[in-house]
Amino acid sequence: xxxxxxxxxxxxxxxxxxxxxxxxxxxxxxxxxxxxxxxxxxxxxxxxxxxxxxxxxxxxxxxxxxxxxxxxxxxxxxxxxxxxxxxxxxxxxxxxxxxxxxxxxxxxxxxxxxxxxxxxxxxxxxxxxxxxxxxxxxxxxxxxxxxxxxxxxxxxxxxxxxxxxxxxxxxxxxxxxxxxxxxxxxxxxxxxxxxxxxxxxxxxxxxxxxxxxxxxxxxxxxxxxxxxxxxxxxxxxxxxxxxxxxxxxxxxxxxxxxxxxxxxxxxxxxxxxxxxxxxxxxxxxxxxxxxxxxxxxxxxxxxxxxxxxxxxxxxxxxxxxxxxxxxxxxxxxxxxxxxxxxxxxxxxxxxxxxxxxxxxxxxxxxxxxxxxxxxxxxxxxxxxxxxxxxxxxxxxxxxxxxxxxxxxxxxxxxxxxxxxxxxxxxxxxxxxxxxxxxxxxxxxxxxxxxxxxxxxxxxxxxxxxxxxxxxxxxxxxxxxxxxxxxxxxxxxxxxxxxxxxxxxxxxxxxxxxxxxxxxxxxxxxx
Amino acid sequence: xxxxxxxxxxxxxxxxxxxxxxxxxxxxxxxxxxxxxxxxxxxxxxxxxxxxxxxxxxxxxxxxxxxxxxxxxxxxxxxxxxxxxxxxxxxxxxxxxxxxxxxxxxxxxxxxxxxxxxxxxxxxxxxxxxxxxxxxxxxxxxxxxxxxxxxxxxxxxxxxxxxxxxxxxxxxxxxxxxxxxxxxxxxxxxxxx
Numbered sequence: 035x036x037x038x039x040x041x042x043x044x045x046x047x048x049x050x051x052x053x054x055x056x057x058x059x060x061x062x063x064x065x066x067x068x069x070x071x072x073x074x075x076x077x078x079x080x081x082x083x084x085x086x087x088x089x090x091x092x093x094x095x096x097x098x099x100x101x102x103x104x105x106x107x108x109x110x111x112x113x114x115x116x117x118x119x120x121x122x123x124x125x126x127x128x129x130x131x132x133x134x135x136x137x138x139x140x141x142x143x144x145x146x147x148x149x150x151x152x153x154x155x156x157x158x159x160x161x162x163x164x165x166x167x168x169x170x171x172x173x174x175x176x177x178x179x180x181x182x183x184x185x186x187x188x189x190x191x192x193x194x195x196x197x198x199x200x201x202x203x204x205x206x207x208x209x210x211x212x213x214x215x216x217x218x219x220x221x222x223x224x225x226x227x228x229x230x231x232x233x234x235x236x237x238x239x240x241x242x243x244x245x246x247x248x249x250x251x252x253x254x255x256x257x258x259x260x261x262x263x264x265x266x267x268x269x270x271x272x273x274x275x276x277x278x279x280x281x282x283x284x285x286x287x288x289x290x291x292x293x294x295x296x297x298x299x300x301x302x303x304x305x306x307x308x309x310x311x312x313x314x315x316x317x318x319x320x321x322x323x324x325x326x327x328x329x330x331x332x333x334x335x336x337x338x339x340x341x342x343x344x345x346x347x348x349x350x351x352x353x354x355x356x357x358x359x360x361x362x363x364x365x366x367x368x369x370x371x372x373x374x375x376x377x378x379x380x381x382x383x384x385x386x387x388x389x390x391x392x393x394x395x396x397x398x399x400x401x402x403x404x405x406x407x408x409x410x411x412x413x414x415x416x417x418x419x420x421x422x423x424x425x426x427x428x429x430x431x432x433x434x435x436x437x438x439x440x441x442x443x444x445x446x447x448x449x450x451x452x453x454x455x456x457x458x459x460x461x462x463x464x465x466x467x468x469x470x471x472x473x474x475x476x477x478x479x480x481x482x483x484x485x486x487x488x489x490x491x492x493x494x495x496x497x498x499x500x501x502x503x504x505x506x507x508x509x510x511x512x513x514x515x516x517x518x519x520x521x522x523x524x525x526x527x528x529x530x531x532x533x534x535x536x537x538x539x540x541x542x543x544x545x546x547x548x549x550x551x552x553x554x555x556x557x558x559x560x
Numbered sequence: 561x562x563x564x565x566x567x568x569x570x571x572x573x574x575x576x577x578x579x580x581x582x583x584x585x586x587x588x589x590x591x592x593x594x595x596x597x598x599x600x601x602x603x604x605x606x607x608x609x610x611x612x613x614x615x616x617x618x619x620x621x622x623x624x625x626x627x628x629x630x631x632x633x634x635x636x637x638x639x640x641x642x643x644x645x646x647x648x649x650x651x652x653x654x655x656x657x658x659x660x661x662x663x664x665x666x667x668x669x670x671x672x673x674x675x676x677x678x679x680x681x682x683x684x685x686x687x688x689x690x691x692x693x694x695x696x697x698x699x700x701x702x703x704x705x706x707x708x709x710x711x712x713x714x715x716x717x718x719x720x721x722x723x724x725x726x727x728x729x730x731x732x733x734x735x736x737x738x739x740x741x742x743x744x745x746x747x748x749x750x751x752x753x
Contacts, residue, residue: 274621361627363648
């Protein structure tokens with residue numbers, strides 16, 4: 035799997051620590067390192083972090099101390115760690131620091147399809163974008179070397195189809211870890227305006243070296259056809275779809291390292307009559323190529339509609355861009371229905387929604403602000419229980435804002451892991467403002483949606499809420515089971531009617547992790 | 561050049577990805593090129609699950625199978641088999657369980673669904689769950705399906721697949737290995753060509 039290739043590449047590149055918050059399609063990278071005997075033997079630090087920002091900062095600290103660190107997240111995690119990520123470009127690094135962002139074009143399990151390459155350009159750091167699992171493995175060692183030679187973080191961008199696709203990979207020789215050697219240079223790291231201005235100037239001075247590295251990179255290659263026809267720029271995994279379509283007589287520039295290799299683009303343009311840019315995600319390269327060439331030079335891609343503006347690339351839409359019609363022999367079947375994912379049978383979230391729906395039927399004006407996790411599926415039938423889901427932690431803060439505006443009842447529902455990720459600070463705001471909201475922290479003792487990773491606050495939720503100032507008499511822990519329905523509905527009703535912050539914590543282990551432990555126990559007894 | 565492109569489909573939890581793992585193991589042992597794309601995440605349980613498996617003696621480029629290029633659809637569920645018809649090549653086969661998994665309110669009329677499926681050429685369908693239950697191998701229905709599919713996979717021999725089953729399930733103990741081999745053979749024997 036692409037994720038495993040990244041993980042093993044990092045271990046073999048002398049990694050000392052991986053820092054991450056689970057998020058599809060990046061989760062398996064950290065899981066692989068956690069389960070790898072080689073990583074254990076080498077003492078690689080690999081526990082899950084509370085969120086992507088704490089992960090990024092801890093990795094920067096490890097880099098400061100001279101060692102190699104990897105940060106992994108899904109694309110939207112880049113938003114959470116952006117403060118640390120962008121400023122790591124200003125401080126620079128000591129030990130190699132690689133930031134891996136796994137983008138999800140087509141939103142297989144995400145709320146947007148933002149393209150992480152923009153973050154790399156924004157922070158002015160090198161970006162690597164592998165096209166195959168082998169390249170992903172090989173690039174890890176190169177990314178750490180590049181990071182240490184430029185003294186900058188390196189962004190490695192993959193997409194779902196690489197992250198979750200398997201192929202054979204040949205591995206190289208493992209390298210040892212860096213020794214502990216904390217940076218002595220304070221002026222790089224203390225970003226007071228005087229220092230920051232110098233550091234920013236030095237980051238800008240480094241830019242020609244980044245471009246040189248990209249232009250000399252073995253991962254960027256130009257094949258000229260010898261005839262002045264169609265020139266294709268294929269970024270990362272897009273290259274595979276172009277090769278699958280095998281259009282005749284094209285010149286091909288494969289791009290897997292940025293900044294965009296400007297001289298290769300110019301060379302391609304000089305030897306072609308038009309350029310097609312094929313890239314997964316947003317039109318990141320296409321916009322730059324258009325800006326680079328003279329105004330009349332024909333450039334097409336996602337912006338012009340030659341490729342779809344949204345959704346992931348696939349062999350069919352790329353073939354269509356070369357004028358090859360799709361070759362379906364059979365029409366879609368007649369007897370079909372969509373089969374969306376569902377909350378598992380026996381899942382505690384189900385009982386929480388049953389109770390919530392029962393009480394809120396008495397309040398036709400009620401609004402329920404949801405959050406990110408398995409329980410987002412409560413938006414679908416049969417529950418149809420939530421009115422919003424925006425970003426990690428937004429349930430509590432949006433409920434608060436709506437309550438500030440006069441919305442009543444304003445209910446927030448958030449999972450345990452999402453609460454520690456980004457919900458706690460919002461709860462403090464609500465307490466300080468004495469907001470009239472009811473918060474449900476549906477605690478299944480794990481990070482369920484991504485497959486059951488440890489949740490940062492397990493067994494600490496009551497203590498956290500009390501410490502944030504939630505009143506003891508308006509904080510309840512209940513067990514979401516059908517037999518407890520009368521008690522749970524009574525508590526929800528009472529707390530909706532309490533004009534202040536109340537928190538209800540339905541607590542029952544995720545049915546999946548529960549069954550997995552049961553099976554493991556049985557296997558042990560055999 | 562020899563190749564096969566297989567669409568694997570089913571409902572989350574039915575064991576589709578284990579079939580892919582066995583095929584992948586066999587292909588690797590046989591020195592074939594392999595690409596296998598799968599999407600997981602929100603489809604923990606109950607949602608549709610699909611995986612593209614491509615095996616070839618030559619380099620494979622795309623992780624996804626193009627429309628009209630799949631040689632075989634292998635499905636744990638009849639409606640999920642039909643979902644991928646546009647990917648099937650004109651002479652491609654469907655190997656599927658005939659037992660509908662009804663977990664949605666708008667599941668199509670089952671008689672019409674089975675008529676559409678069985679009215680096609682090149683379909684091998686079997687109630688693998690009933691056979692698994694009869695053989696007291698309830699957890700190995702997916703290996704019965706793999707045994708059936710083996711009849712249409714020329715690039716790997718049945719023995720190579722049996723060895724892969726041994727390798728993949730070895731860490732779960734000899735009893736599990738034997739159950740899965742028995743299931744595989746039952747599926748293989750169910751379709752005497």
